[in-house]
Amino acid sequence: MLTVVNPATGATVREIPEDTPETISAAFARARAAQKVWARTALADRKRRIARFRELVAAAKDDLAHTLTRETGKPIAQARNEIGGFDARLDFFLTHIDAAIADQVVLKDAAKKLEERIAHEPLGVIANISAWNYPWFVGGNVFVPALLTGNAVLYKPSEFATCTGLAIAALLREAGVPEDVFIPVVGGGVVGAALTELPLNGVFFTGSYATGARIATAVAARMVKCQLELGGKDPVYVCDDVDVAAAAAATADGAFYNAGQSCCAIERLYVHQSILPRFIDEFAKVVNAFAIGDPLDDATYIGPITRPAHITVLEHQIADAKAKGARVLCGGARIARQGSYFAPTVLVDVDHTMAVMRDETFGPIIGIMAVSDDSEAIRLMNDSTYGLTAGVYTRDGARARAILAHVNSGTAYWNCCDRVSPRLPWTGRGWSGIGSTLSVAGITAFTQPKAWHLVQS
Ligand code: NAD
Numbered sequence: 001m002l003t004v005v006n007p008a009t010g011a012t013v014r015e016i017p018e019d020t021p022e023t024i025s026a027a028f029a030r031a032r033a034a035q036k037v038w039a040r041t042a043l044a045d046r047k048r049r050i051a052r053f054r055e056l057v058a059a060a061k062d063d064l065a066h067t068l069t070r071e072t073g074k075p076i077a078q079a080r081n082e083i084g085g086f087d088a089r090l091d092f093f094l095t096h097i098d099a100a101i102a103d104q105v106v107l108k109d110a111a112k113k114l115e116e117r118i119a120h121e122p123l124g125v126i127a128n129i130s131a132w133n134y135p136w137f138v139g140g141n142v143f144v145p146a147l148l149t150g151n152a153v154l155y156k157p158s159e160f161a162t163c164t165g166l167a168i169a170a171l172l173r174e175a176g177v178p179e180d181v182f183i184p185v186v187g188g189g190v191v192g193a194a195l196t197e198l199p200l201n202g203v204f205f206t207g208s209y210a211t212g213a214r215i216a217t218a219v220a221a222r223m224v225k226c227q228l229e230l231g232g233k234d235p236v237y238v239c240d241d242v243d244v245a246a247a248a249a250a251t252a253d254g255a256f257y258n259a260g261q262s263c264c265a266i267e268r269l270y271v272h273q274s275i276l277p278r279f280i281d282e283f284a285k286v287v288n289a290f291a292i293g294d295p296l297d298d299a300t301y302i303g304p305i306t307r308p309a310h311i312t313v314l315e316h317q318i319a320d321a322k323a324k325g326a327r328v329l330c331g332g333a334r335i336a337r338q339g340s341y342f343a344p345t346v347l348v349d350v351d352h353t354m355a356v357m358r359d360e361t362f363g364p365i366i367g368i369m370a371v372s373d374d375s376e377a378i379r380l381m382n383d384s385t386y387g388l389t390a391g392v393y394t395r396d397g398a399r400a401r402a403i404l405a406h407v408n409s410g411t412a413y414w415n416c417c418d419r420v421s422p423r424l425p426w427t428g429r430g431w432s433g434i435g436s437t438l439s440v441a442g443i444t445a446f447t448q449p450k451a452w453h454l455v456q457s
Pocket of ligand 1: 129130131134138157158159187188189190191192193196206207208211212214215229231232262263264360362426432433
């Protein structure tokens with residue numbers, strides 16, 4: 001039995017029976033049969049059902065936000081933002097699917113009576129093993145284009161966002177997606193591992209580097225297509241020419257939104273030494289004013305840490321940094337109240353010997369480090385095994401582009417951060433993953449090309 005616990009109170013939200021190897025195998029067999037019919041369903045019909053799903057999600061937004069907040073502790077305003085923002089992604093997929101998967105004639109030679117054509121076929125049955133921090137966004141980036149392109153999906157929500165996963169399944173079914181075409185699978189890591197043992201046609205994973213590496217290893221010898229959206233240690237460099245207060249406010253939000261539990265949260269801040277004292281003052285002012293409290297309260301900006309056990313990781317990073325000479329400017333410890341609350345923490349005098357500047361934190365801690373010039377900033381930004389996003393704050397666009405061109409990350413931000421667009425590929429380098437979701441690349445990822453050589457006799 002999976003027990004869903006509210007991290008703000010410790011109360012049990014719901015108990016849900018977990019899947020077993022037997023129920024997972026049976027689900028796979030049903031999905032295999034249903035996928036063949038789904039793939040033959042006209043694209044216009046598949047689109048109609050996903051458009052209906054979009055309407056159902058919008059109509060249930062408040063209830064869905066409450067469900068998400070109760071199981072993850074995400075502040076309710078941020079839960080509403082996520083579900084509201086899901087619309088734009090659905091719109092993108094619905095608008096671009098036809099062109100993305102249309103047959104493409106690449107040669108027509110009348111003399112030779114030859115035609116060459118590229119077709120996009122669905123992969124088949126895929127597993128979508130997902131994370132809890134943005135279940136609508138990261139789940140939808142996978143299951144929506146997967147369904148539109150004619151695949152069946154075994155969807156394993158995180159054990160920390162299972163109520164949301166089951167709500168997604170119920171709404172898809174209500175929208176007309178056959179129940180065997182989208183099957184939720186309930187459980188934690190053991191259940192996820194059992195899923196990867198199936199004869200899948202693809203596994204699409206969002207989660208940590210450690211789990212991603214395990215999944216890639218599990219499916220490698222069977223040549224299962226494997227796409228991984230993993231963690232980050234995302235850097236931002238604040239140049240000497242910025243409006244200091246504005247840059248501090250923007251980067252504090254980029255570091256602490258959702259209590260820092262975002263794959264693209266700012267995890268390292270490099271600030272030009274000439275503005276460092278002013279920047280730190282402004283940054284601390286913003287952090288000290290954050291509203292910490294009940295995630296069901298509209299005014300709350302920082303709620304509890306979703307996985308209580310993760311507090312040990314946060315404590316370890318702070319102790320390690322302090323032992324190596326860092327200074328705690330704000331926060332630094334868990335908050336003495338009911339629930340798994342951790343104070344937003346700002347560390348200064350940090351360096352790259354410290355875990356807080358190397359390992360993913362995935363919580364409300366930021367290290368701020370002085371740099372003397374752009375080349376030192378580039379060197380430090382690249383000193384990471386991860387490569388998800390990187391940002392530069394400066395008034396000078398040419399300078400930002402020159403710096404970011406040398407940074408090894410899938411996404412480059414100028415004067416913005418913690419931002420995802422459905423029109424752009426969401427893609428990591430190094431330990432941040434393999435493959436892309438979103439954009440047209442995130443549609444064709446769920447298809448396999450067939451190369452037609454057609455000669456009229
Ligand atoms: P996690 O790796 O602990 O778990 C992710 C999923 O994998 C869960 O559903 C879990 O049950 C499952 N799982 C665990 N062990 C498994 C195994 N051996 N085989 C198969 N499945 C297994 O990650 P999390 O705590 O859910 O999410 C946080 C991580 O996700 C962070 O590292 C974050 O940066 C990353 N993330 C990345 C993106 C992105 O787009 N790049 C988006 C969101 C989150």
